[in-house]
Amino acid sequence: MLEKKEHLYEKAVLVGLVTQNQSEEKLVEYMDELEFLALTAGATIDKRFVQKLTQADSKTFIGSGKAQEIKEYVKEHGIGTVIFDDELSPSQLKNLEREMEVKILDRTNLILDIFAQRAQTSYARTQVELAQYQYLLPRLTRMWTHLERQKGGIGMRGPGETEIETDRRIIRDRISLLKEKLKTIDKQMATQRQNRGKMVRVALVGYTNVGKSTLMNAISKSDVFAENKLFATLDTTVRKVVIGNLPFLLTDTVGFIRKLPTQLVESFKSTLDEVREADLLIHVVDISHESFEDHINSVNQTLMEINAHQKPMIMVFNKIDAFAYEKKDEDDLTPETRKNISLDEWMKTWMSKSQYPTVFISALNKENFPEMKKLIYDEVLKIHTARFPYNDFLFEYHDDDMELED
Known part of the structure; x- marks a missing residue:
């Protein structure tokens, strides 16, 4: 047992x-x-x-x-x-x-x-370790136990240097080493992005646990890890997707969160580069969450901080299958609140007047997927034809299942 x-x-x-x-x-x-x-x-x-x-x-x-x-x-x-x-x-x-x-x-x-638990690849682990050391450095106290003795030995400890001063020096050295390691990996990833050619790049962005990975799996027919926990995905995943006969690259990125530690923003620079260098953003929102409007604002704020807020965007309101509200009686004269607004009423508010194309879906049940596919197709085609103005006649949309190409 x-x-x-x-x-x-x-x-x-x-x-x-x-x-x-x-x-x-x-x-x-x-x-x-x-x-x-x-x-x-x-x-x-x-x-x-x-x-x-x-x-x-x-x-x-x-x-x-x-x-x-x-x-x-x-x-x-x-x-x-x-x-x-x-x-x-x-x-x-x-x-x-x-x-x-x-x-x-x-x-x-x-x-x-949580990031340390979730990091799977060497790159993600390096990013997290750097962020942890940057957080720890100013917080060393006299209660801190010695980090390691390997750096000890003749010539390594300064005259009269205390244990905490040694620990600070060890951490600073480790931070420098990790930064250099990340610089090397960043260059490799930048080269990889360049090698992807001029294919249109689309990035999924959104608050943590809104269903980006589930949507990624549904769109690309891949098997990206998805779980009902915060920060289930840390490592960036890129897949080539075809809608109709129009190919593009789809990227799943780490979720954002309110009060996001500045150490993580700095450490996950390359992950955020995938967002910065994308041609189109798909902003996924969990409409079943009572604070989804705050989540939208938090994501938009982070996009502004990394200078990615002016990119073309599609708003995808996910989890309509989990949306619930408290229906008021007809004779109830109490003021309307956020908790008793139906999904249909939400659709008639600012969402329908958004500057961005908007769709309401369930990634889990693939509800309203044809509408979402058409939106993605139209936006990707605009970018593609602007880049290759003489090739637009080659593409036409048809409502078949989306295909994944290796």
Whole structure:
């Protein structure tokens, strides 16, 4: 009989702040996402703690009173990890560890841990390791254990150099080495992109866990890993796809997230280069998620940061099979809210007036796929004919299954 795996999960509590810049309603959304992140990383959440402050406390983020309350709770219930929704400063992290005497994580550290678990290729692992070291460097404390002894020996330790100074030097050396390694791989990947010729390149972008990989599998008939967890896909996947008789390259990229760690944006530069160098973006949105509008804004913000926001785009609202709303009674006079707007009503709002071609689908059930295929075909054809103005007569759309070519 198989043993139960509950013991593999760490018991943790979540901590978040309601401030003048973050409402209680918004915090609930962030905490829901943080819990999903924690579950993805391998934790089980015992309780949430919320503190209301004008702004984060400079010493302990939440204030000494709330810190003491959390300390007593985790000690009483055998909790080993406290996870904060925002990134903690080095001094806040040090003070909280000393105060609570348990493992303290923030959102950035949690996301980095998930990326470390998900990284499959040598390239992805190198990117994640670089981001982790960049995060750790300013957070070394006197409690830090020595990283490695291989770099020790005659001539390697400076006169009077403390262990923490040695550790900092080791990390800086490792960061330099990883950056050089990534530069080499970046050049190789740039060459690969050039070698793909002038074929139109299409990139799937979107918030994490919106169904990009499922859509990639459905469109390209490939077998890209897809799971109902955050950041299921880290490594970029490129497939050649044919709609009708029009070929193009389709790329699946890492999902975006609110409060995305800056270390990851820098480390995953080449992954984002696939987006930057794409001719067309397919922005996939999980319309069944109650915060999908925030997700759209987060993705658009990231696209702006990497200077990819002015590219041609198709909006694909996915998971219509999972969309649900609370239908109001006819005599209910309470104001309309987001929760009781039907899918048909959503389609008549700003979505139908979007500057981008828009389609509503279910990647899981392949619902409305002919409409989506036609949109992709039309947009790819525009780019192709602009690039090869004398070849457009060779292509015509027909509603057959999409084909994958090796």
